[in-house]
Amino acid sequence: MTVSLEQVPNPAYICPDDMACSNLDRAAQVLHLDPSIVAVLRVPKRVVTVSIPVRMDNGQIRVFAGHRVQHSNVLGPYKGGLRYRDDVTLREVSALAMLMTWKCALLGIPYGGAKGGVAVDPRSLSLGELERLTRRFTSELVRDIGPQLDIPAPDVGTSAREMAWIMDTYSTSVGHAVPGVVTGKPLSIGGSRGRDMATGMGALITTREALATANRQLAGTTIAIQGFGKVGRAAAELFARQGARVVAVSDGSGGIYDPDGLNIEHLADFVRDGSKVAHFPGAKLIPNAGLLTLACDVLVPAAVENQITDKNARLIQAKWVVEAANAPTTLEADRILEERGIIVLPDILANAGGVVVSYLEWVQGLSYLFWDEEKVNHELEKLMVSAYARVLQQANHLHIPLRLAAYTLAVGRVVEAFSVRGLYP
């Protein structure tokens, strides 16, 4: 099937000129794709931007900008998180929406890709303000989301609490309970066991598999983790339980380091009430940037985008980089790491555990049958291990890095479905 380029809106209008598009282009080259199909995939299918007026506690009204970018629904409903962060932009959300399309396609789960965000620092709002913001944003999106249409989930700055507000607002608006409209919900309203640890668990599984490929094992491996939020903390706890030595972690307050391995269990307890990593008693402090270039076997960026750049990529000492965050490595840095023979487990594989268990949550909800944690983790393990094996095989077969291998598999799957479905009209 061929589509004329003229039918596609100017790709520059919201297509991020970064990782997502460049990797799509590289994959398209390897797969010899028709450029007109690539042009369709470069741009999101739908973009919704709304203003969200919120009455603040002091009686004044503040207006926030909210976005939901729906990149593709070729393989199923749009799927992806909703982030609250003060520097959220439409461009960033567009890139992340595209990543979700590839992530879901790579894992073989029946979803397209989306991402949403509100430009707000959630820590600057009271609980009541946050709830009003979330409910108003949901009500603005009520015709754009739904269990068969677009299913939000937690992301940076959001959690099960916000998902419960979204579920309740959506359900109130349609007149009956619709748990399937979001994933990452609290257990009491249809959430899945294992969802809170899922992204960390996925990162653990991919790391374990990658180490095994090099005849190494987790026990004794040294690991540095940037970010100690939902993802970084879960990953750290899981790595430590497997006998890996987590030598450094950081959050916004800075990093801490112990070459003999930090006591992650104590640290996790310590930060639970909102304390900062840098205040952990007895810790040797290191700057956040220094964590990335520490001597260790595995570096796990688990915070936000663009952390490994052309400025620090040459200084990285880890042999493996496990992208638990989305897009933590810039394009230039990715090239440098490739040149230096550092193995990068790409985000669309390494952090896919979250959306995989979102999928398992959605399946459990739709079938009104809930599983124990063992069953959830077993299904997650199966999907992650087989995705890693496919990516490795593709990389070896085509002599390309893991990221490009993952993109070729994901993009290939979406393009095939697109071609089979055809273009309407």
Ligand code: GLU
């Ligand atoms: N926000 C997570 C991600 O970037 C999870 C998305 C989801 O569960 O839909 O993959």
